Amino acid sequence: MSSSLEIAVRVGCYTVVFAGMALWEWFAPRRQLSVGRQPRWANNLGILAIDIITVRLLVPTTAVGVALIASERGWGLFPILGLPYWGALVGGIIALDFVIYIQHRLFHYLPALWRLHRMHHADLDIDVTTGVRFHPLEILLSLAIKIATVAVLGVPATAVLIFEVLLNATSMFNHSNVAIPQQLERIVRWIVVTPQMHQVHHSIERAETDSNFGFNLPWWDRLFGTYRANPKAGEDRMVVGLPIFREVAELNIIRMLTQPFRNNPVQRH
Ligand SMILES: [Zn+2]
Ligand SMILES: [Zn+2]
Numbered sequence: 001m002s003s004s005l006e007i008a009v010r011v012g013c014y015t016v017v018f019a020g021m022a023l024w025e026w027f028a029p030r031r032q033l034s035v036g037r038q039p040r041w042a043n044n045l046g047i048l049a050i051d052i053i054t055v056r057l058l059v060p061t062t063a064v065g066v067a068l069i070a071s072e073r074g075w076g077l078f079p080i081l082g083l084p085y086w087g088a089l090v091g092g093i094i095a096l097d098f099v100i101y102i103q104h105r106l107f108h109y110l111p112a113l114w115r116l117h118r119m120h121h122a123d124l125d126i127d128v129t130t131g132v133r134f135h136p137l138e139i140l141l142s143l144a145i146k147i148a149t150v151a152v153l154g155v156p157a158t159a160v161l162i163f164e165v166l167l168n169a170t171s172m173f174n175h176s177n178v179a180i181p182q183q184l185e186r187i188v189r190w191i192v193v194t195p196q197m198h199q200v201h202h203s204i205e206r207a208e209t210d211s212n213f214g215f216n217l218p219w220w221d222r223l224f225g226t227y228r229a230n231p232k233a234g235e236d237r238m239v240v241g242l243p244i245f246r247e248v249a250e251l252n253i254i255r256m257l258t259q260p261f262r263n264n265p266v267q268r269h
Contacts, residue, residue, distance in 0.1 A: 003062070003065065006064050006065075006161060009161065010164060010165060010168070013165045014169075017168070017169045017172050018128060021176040022128055025128060025176055025177045025178055028178055029177050029179065030177050030179040030235075031125075031126075031199075033127065033177065034124055034125055035125050035251065036125070039252070040123065040125060040127075040251055041129050042253075043252060043256065044129035044130065044133045045129060047133050047135075047136075047256060047257075048129075050136055051134065051136050058140065059143060061147075063147050064164070066150050067156060068157045071154065071156060075151055075152075076151065076154015077152065078092070078154040079154045085156065088154070088155065089156055089162075091153075092160065093159050093162055093163050093166070095153055095155070096146065096163045097167075097215070097216045097220075099145065099146070099149045100167065101214055101215075101220040101221075103145050104213040104215070108209070113141075115259075115260040116135045116137050116138040117135070118244075118245075118260070119134070119138075119259045119260065120133055120134050120135070120138070121242050122244075122250060122251075122259060123240070123251070124240060124248070125177070126175050126177060126198075126240055127175065127177040128172050128176040128177075131175035135259075136257075166216055167215060167216060170193060171215055173192075173194075173195070174192075174193045174195050174197070174198040174215065178195055180195070180196070192217070192218065193212070193216065194218075196235065197212050198212055198215075199231070199235070199240075200228050200230065200238075202240050203240070204238075204240065204242065205232065208231055211226050212226065212228055244263070245266075247265065247267070249266040250265060250266055
């Protein structure tokens with residue numbers, strides 16, 4: 001697989017899912033936004049641009065590139081176990097999703113990592129652009145963890161590409177402000193993390209912030225006791241964000257980048 005093909009697939013899927021979710025939000029929103037699209041969209045999409053540029057400048061390869069090297073050299077647990085290709089493909093996708101779940105819990109549990117990750121939680125509304133709002137240092141760390149997992153397990157390159165596309169797509173889906181009929185949503189949340197399920201994770205209540213860590217598969221939260229069906233305050237009355245960084249000025253891109261390094265939020269005047 002050439003790197004230009006990888007980029008084409010990823011950018012293509014990203015754009016289609018983003019546009020689809022943005023349109024769905026526009027025509028059938030679930031919640032009324034408290035701040036709205038401006039200034040959030042420009043700043044959240046600005047962070048996405050910074051993340052892409054940072055990774056391209058600092059990391060000479062992608063997780064898919066590492067998977068190709070690993071398969072050439074026979075690295076990893078999957079080849080040692082003699083797993084058939086389909087086993088390694090499906091096993092690789094599920095294993096990567098589990099690692100991302102563990103990583104997400106660590107980002108909440110370890111104070112230094114929480115400082116990086118809390119920028120994602122400081123958004124005062126949740127919509128499709130919250131799904132791309134991650135601090136560049138968190139993106140770099142997450143990429144390093146993904147690359148290590150791929151090398152240690154020997155995940156096939158196709159599985160890594162599918163996983164990357166899925167993770168981007170489900171992140172945009174489960175942050176989007178879309179209305180899904182309740183009966184359908186109750187079924188879908190057994191298969192994939194839904195917006196109603198992930199919104200609990202963006203509640204201002206810490207116990208609720210520390211639940212529903214999954215991005216793709218909803219099973220890890222149910223297995224490890226971190227699943228919460230609904231926010232205590234109810235879907236419409238749940239307050240989004242963190243107790244710190246409550247002012248609209250904190251949604252500015254420069255302030256977002258400095259949030260991990262300060263505990264002094266902008267004060268209300
Ligand atoms: Zn989180
Ligand atoms: Zn989130």
